[in-house]
Amino acid sequence: MSPAYEGWRPNEDGSFTMLFGYMNQNWQQELDVPIGPDNNIEPGGPDQGQPTHFYPRRNPFLFMIRVPKDLGSKELIWTLTTNGKTEHAYASLKNDYMIDNQVISTEVGGDGGSLRDELRTNLPPELKVEGDAHRSVKVGEALTLIAFAKDPDNIPARRDGRGASSAAPPNAAAVANLLYRPPSSLVPASGPGLRLSWIVYRGKAATVTFSPDQMKTWTDTRAYANSPWSPPYFIPEPPPDNKWVVQATFQEPGTYVLRAVASDGALFTYDNVTVSVTR
Incomplete structure (x- = not known):
C-alpha cells in the first residue's frame, strides 16, 4: 500500500x-x-x-x-x-x-482520457446529502441515505449510449476479448456523465452492505466489474430529480464514516456521514 x-x-x-x-x-x-x-x-x-x-x-x-x-x-x-x-x-x-482541473481529469482518465482545454474550466459536481452529518442506528437496521447531485456545466458532456442496465449480456467470446486485450493507454479511461456512489471511508467495509450495490469509485479495469473504468461500462442516467436513495446496513457495532462520491468522470465532490452503530 x-x-x-x-x-x-x-x-x-x-x-x-x-x-x-x-x-x-x-x-x-x-x-x-x-x-x-x-x-x-x-x-x-x-x-x-x-x-x-x-x-x-x-x-x-x-x-x-x-x-x-x-x-x-x-x-x-x-x-x-x-x-x-x-x-x-x-x-x-x-x-x-x-x-489544475485538467491535470486531475487526465490522471483519472476523465472524458475518456481527453486533453481538451475545456477541462481546465470544468466545475465539479454539486453535492448535498440530506439529513444530519451524524446518525445513529442499530446493528441490522437499514439506514436510509439520500443525496442530491448535479453537474452545473455538463463538462465533460455526457455522451449518448446505453444505460448499464440495458447493456447486452456478455458472452464468453466478448468477455475473453475484453479480459485479454492489451490496454490502449497508460491511464485507464472513464467516460463522462454524472454519477454518485457511497463508500466506507472509515470503518470495516466488510460489515457494511449498500442497497442497491454501488458503482465502484476505485479504478477497477477488469471487464464487467461495475466500475466506470471497466469495459464495456456505460454510465447510467441520473435518477429522477437527481435524487440518489441508498440504504446501508451494518453487521457490527462501531463508528463508521460513509462517504458520498459525486463525479462527472473528471472531477470529484465528497460529503461524509458519521454513523454510530449499536446493538
Missing part, C-alpha cells in the same frame, strides 16, 4: 490545498488501518482527514489538506504501514506538483 501525494493548488487567500490518494497493489485485499502509528500525517496530525479503510488499486484525489501561505519548504508526511511494510508520501509546494 502506497500513500500518494497528488499535488497542490493555490487558494484565493494565499493558502494552499494539498491533495492525496493512495495505491493499493492488491486487486482483492481491502485493508483497515486506524489513525495512529500506522496511519498518520505529520506535522499537525496524526488525524488530518485521511481514510482508514483502503479499497483495492488506485484511489486518487481522495482528500485535501489546507496549509498556510507561509508553509515555505516544509513538508507534510503521510506514513502508512500495511502488511508489515511502511510507506511515506512527502507533500511539498514544489512547482512540479502544482495541478
Whole structure:
C-alpha cells in the first residue's frame, strides 16, 4: 500500500490545498488501518482527514489538506504501514506538483482520457446529502441515505449510449476479448456523465452492505466489474430529480464514516456521514 501525494493548488487567500490518494497493489485485499502509528500525517496530525479503510488499486484525489501561505519548504508526511511494510508520501509546494482541473481529469482518465482545454474550466459536481452529518442506528437496521447531485456545466458532456442496465449480456467470446486485450493507454479511461456512489471511508467495509450495490469509485479495469473504468461500462442516467436513495446496513457495532462520491468522470465532490452503530 502506497500513500500518494497528488499535488497542490493555490487558494484565493494565499493558502494552499494539498491533495492525496493512495495505491493499493492488491486487486482483492481491502485493508483497515486506524489513525495512529500506522496511519498518520505529520506535522499537525496524526488525524488530518485521511481514510482508514483502503479499497483495492488506485484511489486518487481522495482528500485535501489546507496549509498556510507561509508553509515555505516544509513538508507534510503521510506514513502508512500495511502488511508489515511502511510507506511515506512527502507533500511539498514544489512547482512540479502544482495541478489544475485538467491535470486531475487526465490522471483519472476523465472524458475518456481527453486533453481538451475545456477541462481546465470544468466545475465539479454539486453535492448535498440530506439529513444530519451524524446518525445513529442499530446493528441490522437499514439506514436510509439520500443525496442530491448535479453537474452545473455538463463538462465533460455526457455522451449518448446505453444505460448499464440495458447493456447486452456478455458472452464468453466478448468477455475473453475484453479480459485479454492489451490496454490502449497508460491511464485507464472513464467516460463522462454524472454519477454518485457511497463508500466506507472509515470503518470495516466488510460489515457494511449498500442497497442497491454501488458503482465502484476505485479504478477497477477488469471487464464487467461495475466500475466506470471497466469495459464495456456505460454510465447510467441520473435518477429522477437527481435524487440518489441508498440504504446501508451494518453487521457490527462501531463508528463508521460513509462517504458520498459525486463525479462527472473528471472531477470529484465528497460529503461524509458519521454513523454510530449499536446493538
